[in-house]
Amino acid sequence: MEKKDLKGKKMIVTAGPTREKIDPVRYITNHSSGKMGYAIAEEAVNLGAEVYLISGPVNLKPPRGVYFVPVESAENMYDEVIKRFDDVEIVIKTAAVADYRPKSPSDQKVKKQTGDQFLELERTQDILLELGKRKENQLLVGFAAETNNVEDYAKSKLIKKNADMIIANNVLSEGAGFGTETNIVTMFKRDADPIALPLLSKKEVARKILSEVAKMIKEDIK
Numbered sequence: 001m002e003k004k005d006l007k008g009k010k011m012i013v014t015a016g017p018t019r020e021k022i023d024p025v026r027y028i029t030n031h032s033s034g035k036m037g038y039a040i041a042e043e044a045v046n047l048g049a050e051v052y053l054i055s056g057p058v059n060l061k062p063p064r065g066v067y068f069v070p071v072e073s074a075e076n077m078y079d080e081v082i083k084r085f086d087d088v089e090i091v092i093k094t095a096a097v098a099d100y101r102p103k104s105p106s107d108q109k110v111k112k113q114t115g116d117q118f119l120e121l122e123r124t125q126d127i128l129l130e131l132g133k134r135k136e137n138q139l140l141v142g143f144a145a146e147t148n149n150v151e152d153y154a155k156s157k158l159i160k161k162n163a164d165m166i167i168a169n170n171v172l173s174e175g176a177g178f179g180t181e182t183n184i185v186t187m188f189k190r191d192a193d194p195i196a197l198p199l200l201s202k203k204e205v206a207r208k209i210l211s212e213v214a215k216m217i218k219e220d221i222k
C-alpha cells in the first residue's frame with residue numbers, strides 16, 4: 001500500500017460504546033473499549049485522510065491529527081454523524097451503538113424499592129441503516145459483532161443496510177472483539193469472496209481494512 005493512499009479523503013470513523021441514561025447515576029452500555037475504531041482513525045490519518053473520529057466514552061487519547069467529536073448516547077452519535085455525512089467520502093462504523101435505550105429516563109436517582117423492577121426500553125435509531133438510505137457517492141463500511149452464524153448475519157447486514165463492506169468479528173473468539181489488543185475479522189463485500197484475516201493486532205487489522213477501502217475507492221466500487 002502506498003504511504004498516502006487516502007490523501008485528502010474525508011472520512012468519518014465511529015468508535016467506542018454509547019451510554020444510554022437510566023437516571024443521573026446509571027446507564028446501559030457495552031464492552032467496547034474504542035481500540036478498534038481508534039486504530040482505524042490513526043492509520044487513516046497516517047495514510048493522508050482527513051478523519052472525523054466520532055467516539056463514545058472511552059479511556060483512550062484521540063490519535064494525533066483527527067478531528068475529535070466526543071459523544072455519549074446513540075442519539076448524540078446519530079446527530080454528529082448525519083451532520084457530516086454529506087461532506088465525507090468514506091464512513092467506517094466501528095462503534096458499538098446501543099440498539100435500545102430506557103424509554104423514560106429519570107431526572108432524579110431512582111430509589112430502591114421492594115420487589116423486582118422493570119425497565120422499559122425503546123429502539124435507538126440505526127445510524128448505519130440511515131446512512132445506507134441516504135448514501136450517494138460515499139463508501140460505507142459497517143462492522144458486525146456476532147457470537148454465532150457470523151457469515152449469514154454479516155451478509156444480511158451488507159444488503160439490509162446498503163453497505164459496501166461489512167467487517168465481521170466473532171466476539172466470542174479468543175483474541176477477537178471487545179477490549180483486546182488483537183482482532184480476527186472477515187471482510188464481506190458485494191459480489192466478491194469474503195476475505196478472512198488471521199489473528200492480528202488491531203493496528204494491523206486497521207491497515208488491512210484501509211488497504212481494501214483504498215482499493216475500492218480506486219476502482220470506484222460503491
Ligand code: PMT
Pocket residue numbers: 016031032033034035036037074093094095096097098099124125126127128129141142143144145146157169171177178179180
Ligand atoms: O472497541 P473495541 O473494544 O476495540 O471492540 C471492537 C468492536 C468489537 C466494538 C468492533 O470490532 C465491532 O464489532 N464493532 C461493531 C459493534 C456493533 O455494534 O455491531 P452490531 O452488529 O450490533 O452493529 C452492526 C453495525 O451497525 C455496526 O457498524 C454499528 O456501528 C452499526 N449500528 C448499530 C446499531 C445502531 N443503532 N446504529 C448503528 O449504526
